[in-house]
Amino acid sequence: MNLHLWSPGFTGFGGGIAAFSRELALGLHDLGHDVRLIGKQDRRGAWAMFPLCGAGDFPKMLRTPGFTAAALACFARNRPDHLISTHVNFGPVAHWLKQLFGTPFTLVAHGTDVHDRLAPARRAGLRAADRVIAVSAWTRQRVLAIGGMDPDRVAVLPNTVDEARFTVGGKPDFLTKRYNLQAGERVILTVARLELGEGYKGYDRIVQALPAILTACGLVRFLVVGKGDDRARVEAVARELGVEHAVSFAGFVTDDELPDHYRLADVFAMPSTGEGFGIVFLEAMACGTPVLGGNCDGSVDALDGGRLGQLIDPNDVDAIAGGIIALLKQQGPALWFDKCALHDAVTRRFGRPAFRKTLQNVLCL
Numbered sequence: 001m002n003l004h005l006w007s008p009g010f011t012g013f014g015g016g017i018a019a020f021s022r023e024l025a026l027g028l029h030d031l032g033h034d035v036r037l038i039g040k041q042d043r044r045g046a047w048a049m050f051p052l053c054g055a056g057d058f059p060k061m062l063r064t065p066g067f068t069a070a071a072l073a074c075f076a077r078n079r080p081d082h083l084i085s086t087h088v089n090f091g092p093v094a095h096w097l098k099q100l101f102g103t104p105f106t107l108v109a110h111g112t113d114v115h116d117r118l119a120p121a122r123r124a125g126l127r128a129a130d131r132v133i134a135v136s137a138w139t140r141q142r143v144l145a146i147g148g149m150d151p152d153r154v155a156v157l158p159n160t161v162d163e164a165r166f167t168v169g170g171k172p173d174f175l176t177k178r179y180n181l182q183a184g185e186r187v188i189l190t191v192a193r194l195e196l197g198e199g200y201k202g203y204d205r206i207v208q209a210l211p212a213i214l215t216a217c218g219l220v221r222f223l224v225v226g227k228g229d230d231r232a233r234v235e236a237v238a239r240e241l242g243v244e245h246a247v248s249f250a251g252f253v254t255d256d257e258l259p260d261h262y263r264l265a266d267v268f269a270m271p272s273t274g275e276g277f278g279i280v281f282l283e284a285m286a287c288g289t290p291v292l293g294g295n296c297d298g299s300v301d302a303l304d305g306g307r308l309g310q311l312i313d314p315n316d317v318d319a320i321a322g323g324i325i326a327l328l329k330q331q332g333p334a335l336w337f338d339k340c341a342l343h344d345a346v347t348r349r350f351g352r353p354a355f356r357k358t359l360q361n362v363l364c365l
Contacts, residue, residue: 004036009042
């Protein structure tokens with residue numbers, strides 16, 4: 001089929017939605033479809049083997065109308081059989097095209113992008129979509145809570161991981177030196193945007209848990225990968241608790257260095273309360289790193305109900321501390337601490353072949 005795939009962005013770093021969008025494009029291509037990409041933050045050109053249109057050349061304040069214009073121009077030049085948007089914000093435009101030309105469309109929901117304060121036009125777009133794809137069971141429930149949708153039209157397609165890129169390896173010496181880690185010092189890692197609106201990811205609660213972790217485990221460093229306007233607040237929390245020496249802020253890390261950061265870690269922890277899925281969990285586990293996540297959001301799907309990692313109450317600092325301490329002491333199922341076995345298990349459950357098989361089933365194209 002001739003498919004148009006809309007996304008906030010395909011190139012550069014765009015977090016989980018961008019990663020999902022890229023994997024979706026590759027999966028659709030591997031299933032035999034002709035795919036054209038339209039990315040709001042992207043410049044006109046190409047990504048991988050795909051033609052790419054976008055609004056990246058527009059000033060930031062004009063990118064929303066610029067994206068709409070680019071999507072409509074691409075639609076007029078190359079009439080698609082089906083539209084797929086990886087963000088519900090683009091649903092109103094897809095809905096309008098369906099009304100005018102009868103073109104069916106699919107929307108992808110990730111989690112906090114779907115809520116009870118959703119604008120009427122976006123709510124109408126969700127209800128008019130021929131298919132809604134949710135990245136987790138938790139996200140699917142949020143979609144259905146909007147109301148007015150047949151549950152049979154809302155399917156779950158979990159995120160995937162590039163198992164050839166995220167692989168098992170030793171702790172990289174260059175990162176040990178960069179962060180001045182001492183001999184025997186163990187690393188707790190979180191990868192998240194440090195933005196005020198992203199506080200649900202729980203990195204500040206890990207800081208609050210550090211006094212108990214340091215008491216129980218000795219030399220431990222909490223390494224935070226990501227940048228944003230919430231860093232100063234988290235630094236203040238660390239100072240107030242007297243654990244600033246045990247917290248390092250890596251800032252932005254390039255895609256090339258990300259796998260090595262997972263390999264540096266002894267535990268990956270993100271006790272979130274509103275994560276739609278959490279691709280970072282898959283990436284960490286594919287590198288053989290034990291993980292800890294919250295038990296009340298899409299993290300449950302990423303950790304396969306607790307089979308692949310430790311699930312705790314993300315609002316309970318004592319539970320976070322206890323869970324991390326247990327992982328640092330390798331207390332738990334043997335699978336969590338066998339790097340190669342963990343890589344293989346997450347690959348079987350969430351690797352690219354599994355993603356493509358589920359994709360074919362949920363889209364029914």
